[in-house]
Amino acid sequence: MAQTAPPFSAYEFLIAWRYLRARRREGGVSVMTWISLIGVALAVFALIATLAVRSGFRTEFVGTILGANAHVQVLQTPYRNEAGVVVRTLDDFDARAEAVRNVEGVTRAAPTVRGQVMASANNRNAGVDVLGQRVEDVATLPLLADPEMSFGDLSRLDEGIALGSRLAANLGVGIGDPVQLISPNGVQGIFGSNIRTSTFEVVHIFQVGRFDVDNVRAYLPLEEAQRFFNREGVVDELEVLVDEPENIDALVPDILAAAGPNTYSWTWMQSAGGFLRALEMEDNIMFVILSILVLIASLNITSGLIMLVKNKGRDVGILRTMGLSQGAILRVFFLCGLSIGIFGTIIGVILGCLFAIYIDPIFNAVNWLLGGGVWDPSIRFISQLPAELQLADVLKAVGLSLSLSFVVTIFPARRAARMNPVEALRYE
Incomplete structure (x- = not known):
C-alpha cells in the first residue's frame, strides 16, 4: 500500500x-x-x-504635562472669615506640605502662589501665568531640572524671575534684562484696589517642549510672589507630585487627609482628561x-x-x-x-x-x-x-x-x- x-x-x-x-x-x-x-x-x-x-x-x-505641572493641586475650600471676606488660601502651609510629603507615594509637595498678570518689556506686552515657589521646589520639577533648552542660572531665582522661552522671545528679553509685571489687584486704597507694578531681572529662561508652558509660564521666589499678590503668610495651593501619576485617584484621599480639613484636590487627569x-x-x-x-x-x-x-x-x-x-x-x-x-x-x-x-x-x-x-x-x-x-x-x-x-x-x-x-x- x-x-x-x-x-x-x-x-x-x-x-x-x-x-x-x-x-x-x-x-x-x-x-x-x-x-x-x-x-x-x-x-x-x-x-x-x-x-x-x-x-x-x-x-x-x-x-510634558506631568513634568511641568502638579500631579494634584491641593486647594482650600472657600469660606467666609469673620470680616465676611471669602478666603481661598492655605495657611500653615509648611506644616501641611510636610505632612503631605510623608504620604507614601508622594515625591514632592511645594507651597505655591499662583496669579495671572501682564508682563511688559521693550514696548511689548504678554499675559503671564506666574507661579511663586521656593528655589529648591522649582528645581525639583522634572522638566525644569532637565529642560530641552535653558539659559541663565535657575539657582539665582531668589534674585529675579524665570521665564518660558517663547514668553521671553515674545517680550524680546534675555538673561539680565528687566521685565515689569503689572497686576490689577494691588494695594487696597480708599478708592479701591490700585494697580501694582514690579520690575524683575530675568535670571533663567527655560524650554520644556510644551507650548502652553513655554509661552506663558514664569516663576518667582515664593516670598516675592506672596508680597506681589498680597498673600503674606498664605499660599494658593500645594503642588504635589507622586511616583505613579496614572494611579493618582487612589492617592488623593490620603493626600487630602494629610493636608488637613476643608481642602479639595484638582488632579492632572481632571485638567487634561479631555x-x-x-x-x-x-x-x-x-x-x-x-x-x-x-x-x-x-x-x-x-x-x-x-x-x-x-x-x-x-x-x-x-x-x-x-x-x-x-x-x-x-x-x-x-x-x-x-x-x-x-x-x-x-x-x-x-x-x-x-x-x-x-x-x-x-x-x-x-x-x-x-x-x-x-x-x-x-x-x-x-x-x-x-x-x-x-x-x-x-x-x-x-x-x-x-x-x-x-x-x-x-x-x-x-x-x-x-x-x-x-x-x-x-x-x-
Whole structure:
C-alpha cells in the first residue's frame, strides 16, 4: 500500500515557490506577486508607523504635562472669615506640605502662589501665568531640572524671575534684562484696589517642549510672589507630585487627609482628561481605518491567486492525474498566498520600525522639502513629532496582517483544489 505524504511536505513548498517566481510567459503572475507583496508591506508599515507615532504622542504629551505641572493641586475650600471676606488660601502651609510629603507615594509637595498678570518689556506686552515657589521646589520639577533648552542660572531665582522661552522671545528679553509685571489687584486704597507694578531681572529662561508652558509660564521666589499678590503668610495651593501619576485617584484621599480639613484636590487627569479622551478616540479610529487599508492590500493576494489558479489550470490537472489530492493542491496555493503575506509583513515591520527609530531625521527632511511649518507647536502643544515603538503595537500589526492574509487566501486555494482535472486538460 502506497504511503501518503504528510501535509505541508517539501514538494508542496517547492511547487508553491516555483509558481510564485514563475515569469509571465510561463503562466506565472510574478508582477501580481510583487504588487501584492508591496501592498501588504506598505499597509503594515503605515499601521506600525501610525501606532508608534500615536504611542509617542501620548507619552510625550503626558510627560510634558506631568513634568511641568502638579500631579494634584491641593486647594482650600472657600469660606467666609469673620470680616465676611471669602478666603481661598492655605495657611500653615509648611506644616501641611510636610505632612503631605510623608504620604507614601508622594515625591514632592511645594507651597505655591499662583496669579495671572501682564508682563511688559521693550514696548511689548504678554499675559503671564506666574507661579511663586521656593528655589529648591522649582528645581525639583522634572522638566525644569532637565529642560530641552535653558539659559541663565535657575539657582539665582531668589534674585529675579524665570521665564518660558517663547514668553521671553515674545517680550524680546534675555538673561539680565528687566521685565515689569503689572497686576490689577494691588494695594487696597480708599478708592479701591490700585494697580501694582514690579520690575524683575530675568535670571533663567527655560524650554520644556510644551507650548502652553513655554509661552506663558514664569516663576518667582515664593516670598516675592506672596508680597506681589498680597498673600503674606498664605499660599494658593500645594503642588504635589507622586511616583505613579496614572494611579493618582487612589492617592488623593490620603493626600487630602494629610493636608488637613476643608481642602479639595484638582488632579492632572481632571485638567487634561479631555485631551486624553480625544487621543484615545483618535487611536481607535486610526486603527480601524488602517486595518481597512491592510485588508485592501491583502485582497490583492486574492486577485493574484485567482489569476494564478486560472493560468495554472493545466498544471493542476496534471498534478491531480499524477495523484496529488485536493488537500495537497489547496495547500500549494495556500502557501503561495500566505508566503506573500508573510514576506510583505516582514518587510512592513522592518520599514515601520526603522521609521519609528529614525523619525527625527526623516521628519526634518520632509519639513525641509516642504519649506517648513509642517509642525505647529501652538496647535499640538509639543515641540516635535514623537514616536515610541512598542512591542504590543508591532504584534497587533503583525497579527492583523497575517490573519487577513490567511483568510483571503482560502477562497482561491479552495477553488484550485476543487478544479476538475478532466475539464482542466480537455482543451490542452
